[in-house]
Amino acid sequence: MDSFRTAFFIISICLLSWSLIYICLHWIVIIYGKRKLHSKKELSNKLYESQGVSIIKPLYGYDRNLKENLETFFKLDYPKFELLLCVGEEKDGPSLPIISELRAKYPTVDVKVFQGGEDVGPNPKICNMMPGYKSSQYPLIWFSDSTIYTPPDNLTEMMSHIGNPKVAIVHQMPFVCDFEGFAGYLDKVYFGTQLSRIYLLSVLLKQNCLCGASLLMSKHSLGEAGGLQAFGDTLAEDNFLGRAMLERGWELSLSTKLALLNQGTKSAALYRARVTRWTRLRVAMLPFPSLLEPFSECFCISLLGALSAKFLGFSFLVFLISYVIIWFLSDMVLLKIVSNGTLGSLWLVFLAWLYRESTTYWCFLSGLVGREVTWGGKRYRLLLWGKAVRINDSIPETV
Known part of the structure; x- marks a missing residue:
């Protein structure tokens, strides 16, 4: 029994540490993004x-x-x-x-x-x-x-x-022009928070993120x-x-x-279809690292961190709510940096953020269960390691 408790204790420490490290990564990206995107060259x-x-x-x-x-x-x-x-x-x-x-x-x-x-x-x-x-x-x-x-x-x-x-x-780094309505804010939040966080961190670490x-x-x-x-x-x-x-x-x-x-x-439907297509492309290129993507999202990390905090004697609810609020505020700071200070309606920004965070898991699962994508009115079958064939082309039997 003691060995199981020790194992859970170690796991809880690791998960709690990971959740706190990810908040630190948020702010490293914020500082780097502020310096990188607002510098001037001649x-x-x-x-x-x-x-x-x-x-x-x-x-x-x-x-x-x-x-x-x-x-x-x-x-x-x-x-x-x-x-x-x-x-x-x-x-x-x-x-x-x-x-x-x-x-x-x-x-x-x-x-x-x-x-x-x-x-x-x-x-x-x-x-x-x-x-x-x-x-x-x-x-x-x-x-x-x-x-x-x-x-x-x-x-x-x-x-x-x-x-x-x-x-x-x-x-x-991709971003969007201002567009009226919820769908416009949804794109703005996606490109200004989740995508820009990964993009800027990849640049900082000198990784390929083109x-x-x-x-x-x-x-x-x-x-x-x-x-x-x-x-x-x-x-x-x-x-x-x-x-x-x-x-x-x-x-x-x-x-x-x-x-x-x-x-x-x-539209929200076009947004979900695009994110699902990009997920399928990432899974085809890097199948194993892509499986870890949900563990870099707010609700998953906050839930795991809260469960770990509870096991270690802290309040589950206090940790969960505090973590989500800190994550949201960090995202808003990053979005303000990327958008050069313009957020628009804070209410629509919040709703769009909540929608993106909630639907990201559905888009991820949808990306996992299929290998076909539609692009430019044509359908394609994705092969492992990023290759693709048109849906009406013959696919090698070894695939």
């Missing part, structure tokens, strides 16, 4: 004069904010760039009138349009961008999704990191890794890009600017 005139950038944007169908987002790239204050707009299939025709309108409005911007793509694997984004990639004329390439809204000085700031010859990729929505990279370093086409057989090309660069001794640098996502349609 771009030298030498870089201005010598480094041109090819901006490749994959365009899929029509989004009601497409014109607003795309126009921000026509208004960049960087003096030497080209816009390579890659329109996927014929059904993506609705974006062509918008492109024509913007070209007429900004005639001095160097713009090229590519229709169709090149089949280099199941990844539709890579296939779509291949013609633009092959036609790019500058040594630096900025891959930017169609849903990105960018301020005029965004590229200028990202270029300031290229002065370090060891840097192969400059990446931006988000493919906005990546500025050296064409030379990408060529060393086999070129863009080498990443067409996975849906998580950003993760494999980062891994390939780190394996070759290159560095990844985080921009102080955010990749602002500005999608025209939002």
Whole structure:
């Protein structure tokens, strides 16, 4: 009996310590995020004069904010760039009138349009961008999704990191533009708390955490890794890009600017579907570490910590409530840092936070029980270690 009690005592100490360590990690991320995201860099005139950038944007169908987002790239204050707009299939025709309108409005911007793509694997984004990639004329390439809204000085700031010859990729942490309603706050809370906490901690620990929505990279370093086409057989090309660069001794640098996502349609259902899809991708890439994800979430850690506290003689309820409140307040501080001080309605922020924390376990379980995802209107089967095939493709019998 004493041996069981000793074992439970040790387990309780470990779980209680883990819950307290995670709060400390919160504040380490908060301090690091404040320093990292709000620092300023100067771009030298030498870089201005010598480094041109090819901006490749994959365009899929029509989004009601497409014109607003795309126009921000026509208004960049960087003096030497080209816009390579890659329109996927014929059904993506609705974006062509918008492109024509913007070209007429900004005639001095160097713009090229590519229709169709090149089949280099199941990844539709890579296939779509291949013609633009092959036609790019500058040594630096900025891959930017169609849903990105960018301020005029965004590229200028990202270029300031290229002065370090060891840097192969400059990446931006994803966040969202303000959007009215509960779904807008839900995205804001998700990207500004859970995702940004993991993202910033990964950067601090020099781990691969690339988000493919906005990546500025050296064409030379990408060529060393086999070129863009080498990443067409996975849906998580950003993760494999980062891994390939780190394996070759290159560095990844985080921009102080955010990749602002500005999608025209939002809902709680779309949010859950997106988080479930991302969970399935993570489980396919890293199946064993992904199983530990629930133990990094608020309600799971607070419950385990409270049970441990009770076993050690403390109040279960006091610990549970106090821990959740501290976690929530820490998240709000981080969200304020990431959003540059603007939270909006505190009531909606709280409801969105509560919804995200409550549904994360359902999204995780949904991600575990399936291997199929839908992306860009197409269905894919995920294979182990991050590879994928189209659902109508033949799947090797060994899988």
